[in-house]
Amino acid sequence: MQGLGGSVAQLWRLGVLQSSILKGLCCKHQATSRFNGVCREGTRFRADVMFQRIQHYVGFFDSEIEAAHAFDQKLRSLCPDDVVRLQKSLNFPTKREVSLFACQQERRERALQKSSERASKEEESFCLLQARFMASPQALTHEIVRVSGSSRVDAILQIQNSAAGIPLQLKSASASGTRQHVFSFAHVCGYDGMLVVMIALGHDHMWAAEGACIRQKTLCITLGSDRDRRLRVRNIGTTLEKCFRQREVYPLLSLREAKFRCSQTNKVEEQAHSLLAVVFAGIGFRLERAVGHASAVDSFLIGGSCELERRVQEKASNLSKRNRYAINLWRNGGTCGPRPYRESEFDVLLAAILDDGCLSGLFAFPSQVLAKHGLVGCKPKRLVLHPTWAMAGQEATRRRHAWQLEYFVDLRSWSGDTTLPTSICSGLRRLMHKLAP
């Protein structure tokens, strides 16, 4: 309730403000009322509630405030869930409803904080493994390479500068509460052909098991137990080298193959990143994955005259069943729904247009341009992309999306495994010039 003061007048203002902001943002038609669920018809105001895909007629009213109150009343009767009701934007939330909303936001903040901490733990576990490995004699001949992105393979162990190695899955766990001697590793099954390395954060303990031999979903290790003794890693270098020699158990995997060991959804993302990296390399730029999941951006684009580093948010889209390309401009998340990007969160948004696994084109939008068009910094939006060959049918819509073409490069003349044609290189350089701060 901070800043609201709790007075009815302030709550009223909040309601009006919320609904008018929402109206302005989400309604493409001319709004006929500043309240949700209310529209003017002739000299009177009509209220309707859309709930669970059913439109509920409320009635006609002489004033829009009356209609707005009637909308709220109907919504409360249809929807008993306070949070869902608030997401549907009541015009005049009660004091209690506003405080519930505040609680939800606090929960959300805590959840996001936890998520960020978890990402740091993943990174910490890799650093621990790396540090212990570097202290072993095997580090003179072998190396552990981090597999970035959403792959189910976290790292691979290979002979230095070779093309393939054995896949490693890292799991981390912290001891909690009074059970400081118990470590519970979740989601440990389904890693056939990989070595599962379990790391106790905050302690100097490490265990390893052959992925194919783990049958349970969660593996619990109690210090001093049989399992602890059986799986405990005393010397990570020796353990990894021994596994490296067992080719029949741990087949070798290249870094590229490892990156594509992920869900179909993440394959789209990974494929786009690999292709974009090749394209930018063609004009002397490097597109490098941000290390670890804790980073606020997907990658960094480095290059140009001053070796500038731009923070990049990457998106990819295949042609959808509706015959169009679209990207989601939000972070997913939890009980309060999707969260929009902030203009300050990244410098450039790279959107890859994919067709049958080939990169047909790319958009590179500066964050300020997206903000100018109301696509970041306000509410979660989906951006329909219009490359030159997929322009909108109607002239008015074409005009509305014309700005996108300024930030587009057509890549259809590039086959993917050859050097970039000169026309594409010059287009990319022009685009990079626009992205300069």
Place this chain on the structure above:
DNA sequence: CCCACCTCTAAGTGTAAGTC
């Protein structure tokens, strides 16, 4: 055409419930 809501698959943490 835009928006809201939904699904899918991936992950880690904490804890309730089951087993020995």
Place this chain on the structure above:
DNA sequence: GACTTACACTTAGAGGTGGG
């Protein structure tokens, strides 16, 4: 009572669908 396991909760991105 100690140990083990499953589950509910949270996060992520891409994409499908129906209403307005």
